[in-house]
Amino acid sequence: MTSPGLFITLEGGDGSGKSTQAALLEAWLVGEHRTVVRTREPGGTDFGTEVREIVLHSRGDISPRAEALLYAADRAHHISTKVRPALDRGDVVIQDRYLDSSVAYQGAGRVLDSAEIRRLSLWAAEGLLPDLTILLDLDETEARRRLDGARTRFDRLENEKSEFHARVRAAFLDLAAKEPDRFLVLDASLPAETLAARIRGVVEPLLSRHPAGTDAS
Structure with missing residues (x-):
C-alpha cells in the first residue's frame, strides 16, 4: 500500500545522536513548508508510552520473546493510529526507531531468530517500510x-x-548492506551539523516525489 507521505526512520545504537538529527531534520522540513509528524517507538502514543515503561524501565526481567511481542504490539497500534494516517494525509513522518531496531536488538542482541522478528514486525506494521532509513553508526565504546x-x-x-x-x-x-537503496549509513562521530547537511542532501530529492505534503500557506 502506497501513500502520498514520506516516511523517514532513524536507527542506530543508544547514544548515536538519533534525537538530535531528528530535531534538526524536522526544523529544516518545517522551514521548507512541510507538515511534519515526529514520533518514536516505543512511546509514540499513549499506549506506546505504557509499553515503553514496561520494556525499558520496569523492575525484574522480561523474557526475550515477551519483549519482542510487546514491541510488536506497540508497533501495530502506532502504525495504525498515528503513522498511516499521517502518511495518508501527505505528511512527512520522522520516526526514532522502527522495525530494524527490533531485528537488531531483539534478534541479534537477545539472540532470537532475526528473520522471525522481521516477519513479526512486518506483520504488525502491515508491511510498511520506510522510504528512507538513516543509520547513525557509532562504535559502542564512544556511544557508552x-x-x-x-x-x-x-x-x-x-x-x-x-x-x-x-x-x-x-x-x-x-541490515544496511542488504538494503542499500533504503539505508543511508553515516558515521555518527562526525559533527552534528555535518551529519544534518548530508541527511538534507538525501532527503531533498525525495520531497519532489512526495509533493502532497507541501503546506500551501
Whole structure:
C-alpha cells in the first residue's frame, strides 16, 4: 500500500545522536513548508508510552520473546493510529526507531531468530517500510562515553554489556548492506551539523516525489 507521505526512520545504537538529527531534520522540513509528524517507538502514543515503561524501565526481567511481542504490539497500534494516517494525509513522518531496531536488538542482541522478528514486525506494521532509513553508526565504546556524560539513569537496553551492543551494531550494518537503496549509513562521530547537511542532501530529492505534503500557506 502506497501513500502520498514520506516516511523517514532513524536507527542506530543508544547514544548515536538519533534525537538530535531528528530535531534538526524536522526544523529544516518545517522551514521548507512541510507538515511534519515526529514520533518514536516505543512511546509514540499513549499506549506506546505504557509499553515503553514496561520494556525499558520496569523492575525484574522480561523474557526475550515477551519483549519482542510487546514491541510488536506497540508497533501495530502506532502504525495504525498515528503513522498511516499521517502518511495518508501527505505528511512527512520522522520516526526514532522502527522495525530494524527490533531485528537488531531483539534478534541479534537477545539472540532470537532475526528473520522471525522481521516477519513479526512486518506483520504488525502491515508491511510498511520506510522510504528512507538513516543509520547513525557509532562504535559502542564512544556511544557508552556519550551516555555516561549525558545520563544519570539508564534503561534496560542501555544497561546491557558491551558484547550486546556490539552484536546490535553489527546487525544494523548487516541490515544496511542488504538494503542499500533504503539505508543511508553515516558515521555518527562526525559533527552534528555535518551529519544534518548530508541527511538534507538525501532527503531533498525525495520531497519532489512526495509533493502532497507541501503546506500551501
